[in-house]
Amino acid sequence: MKMYQVDAFTTELFxxxxxxxxxxxxxxxxxxxxxxxxxxxxxxxxxxKFIDSDNYAIRWFTPTKEVDFCGHAxxxxxxxxxxxxxxxxxxxxxxxxxGIFVVNQDADGKIRxxxxxxxxxxxxxYPEALRQALSKPFKQVYLNAQGYIVEYESVQDxxxxxxxxxxxxxxxGKRTAITAQNTYLDVAITSQDTQYDCISRYFAPSxxxxxxxxxxxxxxxxxxxxxxxxxxxxxxxYQASARGGVLYCALQDQERIEISGxxxxxxxxxxxx
Numbered sequence: 053m054k055m056y057q058v059d060a061f062t063t064e065l066f067x068x069x070x071x072x073x074x075x076x077x078x079x080x081x082x083x084x085x086x087x088x089x090x091x092x093x094x095x096x097x098x099x100x101k102f103i104d105s106d107n108y109a110i111r112w113f114t115p116t117k118e119v120d121f122c123g124h125a126x127x128x129x130x131x132x133x134x135x136x137x138x139x140x141x142x143x144x145x146x147x148x149x150x151g152i153f154v155v156n157q158d159a160d161g162k163i164r165x166x167x168x169x170x171x172x173x174x175x176x177x178y179p180e181a182l183r184q185a186l187s188k189p190f191k192q193v194y195l196n197a198q199g200y201i202v203e204y205e206s207v208q209d210x211x212x213x214x215x216x217x218x219x220x221x222x223x224x225g226k227r228t229a230i231t232a233q234n235t236y237l238d239v240a241i242t243s244q245d246t247q248y249d250c251i252s253r254y255f256a257p258s259x260x261x262x263x264x265x266x267x268x269x270x271x272x273x274x275x276x277x278x279x280x281x282x283x284x285x286x287x288x289x290y291q292a293s294a295r296g297g298v299l300y301c302a303l304q305d306q307e308r309i310e311i312s313g314x315x316x317x318x319x320x321x322x323x324x325x
Contacts, residue, residue, distance in 0.1 A: 053323040056136065057094075058128035061266040061297035061313035068297040069266035070318065071128035072097040075137065079111075082118070088323065089113035095261045098125035100133070106140040108133070110147060116260035121150060121198070123165065123268015123311060124297075130155045130163045131315035164312040165268070166304070172196040172273040182228065185219035188212065190230070196273040199227030199256075203277075207232045207251045211292055217257040227256040229270045233278065248298075249287040250278045266297030268311050275301035275309060 055074050062068030072092045079085075079101055089097040093115055101109040110129060112122035126145060133139045134157045145153040154166040172194035182193070182200060188209035194201040200223070204210050210232045220228055231252040252274055254267040275287055285303040290296065300312040 053325060055321045055323050056128075056132045056317065057319040057321070058131050059316045059318055060124035060127040060131070061268070061291075061299055062295075062316060063314045065316055065318055067295050068313075068316070069124040069264065069295065070094050071122075071125035073100065073125070073129045073132045074098070074323075075100045075102065075108075075129075075132065077102055084325070085111070085113055086118070090115045095256075095264050096122045096125040098122065098129045100129050100145075103146070105138060106142060107144045107146065110145045110153075114256075114259045114261060119259065121147070121269045123167065123271065124266055126153060126155070126165055127163050127268060127313055127315055130157070130165065131317070134163070135317070162300070162312050162314055164310055166308055166310050167268075167272050169276055169303075169307055169309050170196045170198060170269075170272040172201045172277050179223055181219045181222040185216040185228075186230070187214060187216075188230075194273070194277060195226075198270055198273060199223075199229060201229045201231060201270070201273055201277065204230055204232040210251050210253055213253065215255055217255065217262050220255055221257045223258070225258050227254065227259065227270070229254045229267070229274060231274050231278070233281070247288075248290040249282060249284075250274065250289050251292050252289065253292055263293055265293040265295040266291045266299070266313075268299065268313075271299050271301055271311055272309050275299075275311070276303060279303050 059068040096112045099111045143155040156164045175195045178193050190202045192203045254264045287301045289299045302310045
């Protein structure tokens with residue numbers, strides 16, 4: 053059984069977020085897929101089931117559980133299908149509970165993924181464990197279907213944060229993102245004259261991932277939040293993990309968002325079962 057590993061949301065090896073991708077004619081048994089994900093020990097392993105050359109079902113597993121949505125492993129899967137398989141110019145991923153994700157690839161290799169917006173709403177009450185787990189001052193806490201999004205006062209605080217992962221595990225499975233607007237007053241993080249609109253980090257210890265390198269799914273909540281604050285529908289976001297990655301975010305309407313990025317093939321492997 054062939055497996056691919058792709059670094060997502062980057063053009064460089066050893067940057068972005070690595071994901072494993074396995075393309076199947078039929079689903080494997082759930083326990084076997086979980087064991088493969090555990091063996092890979094990546095933040096996500098994607099299993100993609102062929103329907104036809106334009107349509108695929110997709111599922112995502114962390115080392116400890118199946119998750120309902122993963123952006124970077126969707127990008128990695130799209131990269132594999134566009135570059136290693138005889139697929140069409142547009143891919144339709146069929147996702148349980150979330151409908152169809154439409155994905156296209158530009159001539160320069162950028163992969164554009166159309167996702168549902170998972171809007172974050174401000175919350176006045178949140179678990180004390182969240183406050184205790186974060187050491188830096190923050191302005192506001194938001195919550196969406198995926199987890200808490202915490203707005204920080206400064207980019208430097210986002211970069212310097214060292215959360216207590218044991219306390220974050222107490223949030224009933226909710227994950228945690230921290231984010232701040234990028235301004236030259238705090239820290240100037242630029243790349244090829246591009247100033248990022250927001251800087252974020254993402255923690256999911258309850259899913260076996262202390263810090264996720266680059267997270268497409270949480271930006272379906274982060275990007276609309278900053279789009280409203282900054283008065284713009286297109287943003288360039290940087291996720292400031294040790295590996296780092298760039299996400300190009302464009303609000304399509306109130307319900308859909310396009311999140312785009314690049315991928316880099318790291319490995320092709322053979323699994324012996």
